[in-house]
Amino acid sequence: MTSPTQDREDHDGVVPLDAKEFRRVVGHLASGVTVVTAAADDVMFGMTASSVTSLSADPPMMLACLNNAVPTAGAVSRSGRFSVNVLGAGQAELAHKFAVPSENKFAGVQVHSGTAGAPLISAALAHIECEVVERVVGGTHTAFFGRVLSASASDGEPLTYFRGGFGRFEFTRDDAAYRQARQKVLDRVWAPGDVVALEDLAASLDVDEAAAFYALTRLSSDGLVRRDPDAGYVITPFDARTSDATFDARLAIEIGVVDLVTSQPGGVDVTELRQRFDAMAQLLVDDRFVDFDAYLDANYLFHEALVALAGNNVLSAAFGGLSIKQVMTRSFGSTPITSQRFIEAQRRITTALEGGDRDAAESALRDYSSLAKDRARDILEQVGGRL
DSSP: OOOOOOSOOOTTSOOOOOHHHHHHHHGGGSSOOEEEEEEETTEEEEEEESSEEEEEETTEEEEEEEETTSHHHHHHHHHSEEEEEEOBTTOHHHHHHTTSOOSOTTTTOOEEEOTTSSEEETTOSEEEEEEEEEEEEETTEEEEEEEEEEEEEOSSOBOOEETTTTEEOOHHHHHHHHHHHHHHHHTTSSOTTOEEOHHHHHHHHTSOHHHHHHHHHHHHHHTSEEEETTTEEEEOOOOHHHHHHHHHHHHHHHHHHHHHHHTSTTOOOOHHHHHHHHHHHTTEETTEESSHHHHHHHHHHHHHHHHHTTOOHHHHHHHHTTOHHHHHHHHGGGOSBOOTHHHHHHHHHHHHHHTTOHHHHHHHHHHHHHHHHHHHHHHHHHTTTOO
8 A cells, every 4th residue: 555645735845744654664785786777858768776865864865876877867957856666576677677788677667757857667666756956966976855745655674685686685784873073072082173074974884985975964864963065074063052043943843843832722632742752761761862863753742743733834834844863863863871851741741731731731841941941061171161
């Protein structure tokens, strides 16, 4: 059964994709084989690509690295759109068909047009349609950063590798390189403002430069590094002012949401908020993160559900633009130790909204925000005021 995106539109007229649904769909890419397709000048283009992966769930983004010598790369550049077709088990023949030069790669392949204008391989396990928002040229390849316009997936197993010359795809290796590089940033191996050279990172991680480049692009998406046109990849400074401003903005949005929903006759359904709280609470036990990355995702989903109670796309978009995950990664992610008081404050928020108690909910929100700001400041003081 294909999973539809939510039936609502943002200010651009594009249906915004739920982060949870996006993560479910791109889970098919764990070690999968994909065909990237595009359309330009009324011609369809496609190529088998291994350097394709999810870049961000907030906002939903994909990263596709394509060889500049392949016509598909030019088509993506001209059209500004591309689609990722995740192949299923038993579709090795399709992988081979789109991996070799051909006058008409689509001969005998059933396709249909997607919302982005690029052809979609009808038999593919999953489809992810993207709009190019940025391009980075690296040697023989171009990395296309794509904002996800729509995504859908069918039941089934992905094609994990193809023996006829493709070999095993290296998503697991690349993800491990990214995680090692991220930990180096959090451990302050580099100081704020330091330049991280591609070849030096590859050497320190004992990986090739392609894996190091993937790690740097993911770190850039996380906000841990920034791309300087002249210097290259630079460690992004993080201080209390940045932290305070972000948490203050979140508080302002959530106070507004509480005012809206508690004034509605009959209240609102907070079942999903309670479910997301319960999932999050399991990941912070006895003042320690059980799994920080999982907690970070669960925490974001909790606050996303809170803001969504208002049913206001503008508020949800404003919340999505706060870079909350980046701030929490830079501060809370530098230590496994935290405070159980965060969970207790969020429990109070949930309980108050279940009872329609505006004053109690707003009080708990203010307490939670103060805890977050104070905790970030404590960690920053331990490292000299900047991360």
